[in-house]
Amino acid sequence: MKRIALLGMPNCGKSSLFNRVTGASARIGNWPGITVDLMRARILLGSHMVEVVDLPGIYDLNGYTEDEQVVRDFLCAQPVDLLIMVINAAQAERQLRLFLQARTLGVPIVVLFNMADEARRLGINIDRDAFTEHTGFSAHSISAKFGDGVPQALAQIGHMLGNTVPSMPSFDALADADLEHALDQLAHQSIDTPVTLSARHTDRIDRAALHPVLGPVLFIAAMALVFNAVFLLGAPLQEGIGAAFDWLRSAALVPLLAPLPAWASGFLIEGIYNGVSTVATFVPLIVLFFFLMALVEDSGYLSRAAFLMDAFMSRLGLDGRSFVMLVMGFGCNVPALMGTRIMRARPLRLLTMLTIPLSLCSARLQVFLFIGAAIFPAVWAPWALLSLYLFSIAAAVLTAWLFRKKFASREPFALELPPYRLPTARHVLLRGWHEVRHFVHRASRFIVAGVALVWLLTHLPVGVDAASTASWAGQIGSWLQPLLSPIGIDAQLTLALLFGFVAKEVMIGAMAVIFGQETSALGDTLAQHMNIAQAYSFMLFTLLYTPCLSTLATLQSESRDWRFTTLAVAWPLALAWGVAWLAYTGLSALAH
Amino acid sequence: MCALSELQTGQDATVVGLRADHDFVQRLHALGVRIGRSVRIIRRGALNGPLQLRIGTTDIMLRRTEAALIDTTEPATAQT
Known part of the structure; x- marks a missing residue:
């Protein structure tokens, strides 16, 4: 099998091209020799099966960020037949600067000038014949977004693959390459740029989006x-799916499993089915969330948020990029942690990584939606949720401020502000789809095992009343009571928290099993079980206490430092207890 | 000669010197900030926030402390 890698700078449209070429077939792949995941897909090009790998967007093959190291490690460990250089x-x-570095590697390269339509509108003209004549490398004009020119480019690449052999690039000549002079020469020979550029619509949007007062208001509104x-689009879907699961259970599952012994049908229905179906009702919310985040991310708006917030973040020892990662963390902490690889200074990267697990991720959102709807009056529930987002941000700010001296750094802050682009529906759907599949894959591994374990713990030893104090679960809960009763969390909820450490998605499923209820009845049971002070304390504790297992594993693999990972677990736990105690005592006092 | 950070918003000037360390100079080069290139400050972030710079077709943001490391020609007064 042949192997092709996509190389390019940030904002060159490399991921759009990757998605266009590979469609929904792309997977996260692991490679020996490198510690990070990259997207890869297998496609048929001409008569060859080809593995296409999407390398991280980098500025400099010689640079020192983690991303740049990843690209070098990949190219040193995995032979490639051809590099596609996206510009x-x-x-x-x-951006041709990166091409001038890449051509010293001694690997066949095809250059794709992407966003040809955008360049044309700006009056920029690239003479591909002159480019090929002066460099010896073939070039194509494409629009990865709309697909223009892509089939022709792929046809030629497929043709070229007939003569290639996999080779390891040589980095020997890289450091000596004369870039700036050669770049001027190449640009002079092959690029025709108008003297003055026309005013762009991006400038008009930025006048509002980057306005000192209006900008932050627009960001919060967005x-x-x-x-x-x-919520508006997802809630009806969620109810529908919940009702369908309940119907399936009573109409098909219960009669079908009736011949089984009581413990077996109990395990399958009250354990696995109730737990998993409760979690499954949240999938539409998660899907919507990731689609919308993909839309925001691809529009170029997040770098505006970085611009607006940098002054504030710099006082916390962070920078504008840290803020963007925190916002990404609202989706899922894991990719946000990986996103910090663009930071070069290790203290800055670690401080950002310490704050990200405090972001209210979509998994925690499920728990809050459920408890909020079950326990708070309908008018209060959205405000309770909003307050949790504010607590999440405040906790991140407090953490950065407290630890800013320990992780002091001086990294120069330079970031692109790409023009606004309207992503195509296809691209957003594909991005969302990749995120969702990754999420479901990650979540499903823990959920089935998690709810099964909860059922066993609540029903063993044999003969005890489900989830009573005599059960193993009840005993674990009692041991932890001295620690958690001061913040209003009883033995049964303690067990849910314990499983929340595995994955926050498990918590609602675990509650369904602990209380022996299906989706709709669980809310009523919870409402009888805890008052508002207890519920709010429980939600605050859940928000802050410990990152889930996936996040913990990512913290360790990205930091490669056990002391840091321990700090990233211990500090939020202490913070969670303190905040929950304050809230519980305060709200209980108010109620009396 | 003046530091880029002291340019007026909207004025054009040419980069004549980069006083940053090697790594950061490489990053600036990759972003298009090079000696001989024309640069303009589009806006200044509130509360001593970053600068928005335009070099050719690329917009970047840069903190004022880093912009102070970039020397430019005196701005061309005719182009206001």
């Missing part, structure tokens, strides 16, 4: 819109 045609005079859209 944003509108910024070719600068985020509020995303979260509201998730």
Whole structure:
């Protein structure tokens, strides 16, 4: 099998091209020799089966960020037949610098000038014949977004693959390459740029989006819109799916499993089915959330958020990029942690990684939606949720401020502000789909095992009343009571928290099993079980206490430092207890 | 000669010197900030926030402390 890698700078449209070429077939892949995951897919090009790998977008093959190291490690460990060099045609005079580095590697390269339509609108013209004549490398103009020119480019690449052999690039000549002079020469020979550029619509949007007062207001409005859209569109879907699961259970599952012994049908229905179906009702919310996040991310708006927030973040020892990662963490902490690889200074990266697990991720959102709806009056529930988002941000700010001296750094802050782009529906759907499949894959491993274990713990030893104090679960809960009763959390909820450490998605499923209820009845049971002070304390504790197992594993694999990972577990736990105690005592006092 | 951070918003000037360390100079080069290139400050972030710079077709944000490491020609007064 042949192997092709996609190389390009950030904002060159490399991922759009990857998605266009590989469609929904792409998977996260692991490679020996490198510690991180990259997207890969197998496609048929001409007569060859080809593995296409999407490398991280980098500025410099010689650079020192983790991303740049990943690209070098990959190229040193995995032989490639051909590199596809993606260049944003509108910024070719600068992005060709990476091509000048890549051509010293001694690997066949095909250059794709992407966003040809955008460049044309700016009056930028690239003479591909002159480019090929002066460099000896073939080039194509494409629009990865709309597909123009892509089939022709792929046809030629498929043709070229007939003569290639997999080779390891040589990095010997890289350091000596004369870049700046050669770049001027190449740009002069092959790029025609107009003297003055026409005013862009991006400038008009930025006048509002980057305005000192209006900008932050718009940002909050945009985020509020995303979260509201998730609830407005997702809630009916969620109810529908919940009802379908309940119907399936009573109409088919219960009669079908009736011949089994009581413990077996109990395990399958009250354990596995109730637990998993409760979690499954949240999938539409998660799908919507990731689609909307993909839309925001691909539009170029997040770098505006970085611009607006950098002044504030710098006082906390962070920078604008840290803020963007925190926002990404609202989706899922794991990719946000991986996103910190663009930071070069290790203290800055670690401080950002310490704050990310405090972001209210979509899994915690499920728990809060459920408890909020079950226990709070309908008018209060959205405000309770909003307050949790504010607590999440405040906790991140407090953490950064407290630890800013320990992780002091001085990394220069330079970041692109790409023009606004309207992502195509296809691209957003594909991005969302990749995220969702990754999420479901990760969640499902823990959920089935988690709810099964909860059922066993609540029903063993044989003969005890389910989830009573005599059961193993009840005993574990009692041991931890001295620690958790001061914050209003009883033995049964303690067990749910214990499983929340595995994955927050398990918590609602675990409650369904602990209380022996299906989706709709669980809410009523919970409402009788805890008052508002207890519920709010429980939600605050859940928000902050410990990152889930996936996040913990990512913290360790990205930091490669056990002391840091221990801090990232211990500090949020202490913070969670303190905040929950304050809330519980305060709210209980108010109620009396 | 003046530091880039002291340019007026909207004025054009040419980069004549980069006083940053090697790594950061490489990053600036990759972003298009090079000696001889024309640069303009589009806006300044509130509360001493970053600068939005335009170099050719690329917009970047840069903190004021880093912009102070970039030397430019005196701005061309005719182009206001």
